[in-house]
Amino acid sequence: MALTPEEIERYKRHLVLRDVGGQGQQRIKAARVLVIGAGGLGSPVLMYLAAAGVGTLGIIDDDRVSLDNLQRQIVHDTDHIGTSKVESARQTIGKLNPHVRVQIHDERIDAANALDIVSRYDIVADGSDNFATRYLVSDACYLAKRPLVFAAVGPFDGYLTTLKPHATGPDGKPYPSYRCIFPEAPPPGTVANCAEVGVLGAAVGVIGTLQATEVLKEIVGIGDSLAGRLLIYDALATRFSEIKVAWDPANPLSGSAPTVRDLSIHGAARGDAVCVA
Numbered sequence: 001m002a003l004t005p006e007e008i009e010r011y012k013r014h015l016v017l018r019d020v021g022g023q024g025q026q027r028i029k030a031a032r033v034l035v036i037g038a039g040g041l042g043s044p045v046l047m048y049l050a051a052a053g054v055g056t057l058g059i060i061d062d063d064r065v066s067l068d069n070l071q072r073q074i075v076h077d078t079d080h081i082g083t084s085k086v087e088s089a090r091q092t093i094g095k096l097n098p099h100v101r102v103q104i105h106d107e108r109i110d111a112a113n114a115l116d117i118v119s120r121y122d123i124v125a126d127g128s129d130n131f132a133t134r135y136l137v138s139d140a141c142y143l144a145k146r147p148l149v150f151a152a153v154g155p156f157d158g159y160l161t162t163l164k165p166h167a168t169g170p171d172g173k174p175y176p177s178y179r180c181i182f183p184e185a186p187p188p189g190t191v192a193n194c195a196e197v198g199v200l201g202a203a204v205g206v207i208g209t210l211q212a213t214e215v216l217k218e219i220v221g222i223g224d225s226l227a228g229r230l231l232i233y234d235a236l237a238t239r240f241s242e243i244k245v246a247w248d249p250a251n252p253l254s255g256s257a258p259t260v261r262d263l264s265i266h267g268a269a270r271g272d273a274v275c276v277a
Contacts, residue, residue: 001030007099011053024220025053031219034058034121036109036137038085041127041151043075044208050093050100052216058121060105061085072201109133111266114140125215126150131185136266138178142166142253147218151211155199158207158233162214162226165254173247175227180248203235
């Protein structure tokens with residue numbers, strides 16, 4: 001996909017970057033990325049992917065902008081309070097980079113629409129705020145054979161990985177799925193939401209920026225994928241750590257004897273919110 005003279009000027013820091021260059025920027029322009037949630041994580045993901053020139057950004061969220069969002073949800077501003085988050089994000093992206101096409105889904109992702117929506121995009125970034133949605137999105141991405149860059153945050157910490165369970169790693173085994181890492185969701189009420197415990201806005205931005213970086217790496221095909229690795233960030237200690245994760249042959253989605261073959265096991269994808277939105 002050819003770049004216009006204006007795009008060449010806009011992206012020249014990418015074009016002179018050895019591992020990206022013209023071909024990499026053309027891949028970015030041709031890419032279609034779906035972002036689940038236009039909140040604390042989705043905001044930096046959307047801003048950096050738009051700035052990088054991702055050709056089509058899909059945004060799905062059914063919430064509206066509120067004043068208490070603005071401490072961390074940087075894609076929105078005070079003038080957009082009361083506006084749907086997808087529309088607010090679309091307007092901000094349009095001002096940042098008019099070359100990006102934005103497709104908004106002003107709805108909650110659920111078992112009825114997930115597979116159809118996910119299948120329209122090349123890669124998915126999940127910044128959702130509850131466990132039920134995370135399992136749903138992970139299952140949908142596996143069934144649609146779409147890579148998923150997943151992130152979540154706590155008050156002063158964050159977690160990030162890339163999920164490609166439809167593909168195999170260097171050892172010949174499938175990459176792990178979300179269900180390999182988190183076999184079961186915690187019982188309802190055991191994980192406090194950010195309204196109760198708070199969250200450091202800048203720490204959310206760190207994880208969202210890393211999430212955008214991993215999406216771009218997958219699009220261009222550079223560097224070491226986070227597939228098979230869970231990155232953990234401790235903001236208070238200013239420390240990153242990593243846990244190796246492996247395919248679990250007993251997991252019900254991509255294991256040796258799968259029982260999850262469609263999305264019928266999911267309800268409306270509602271669950272306890274965690275400290276992320």
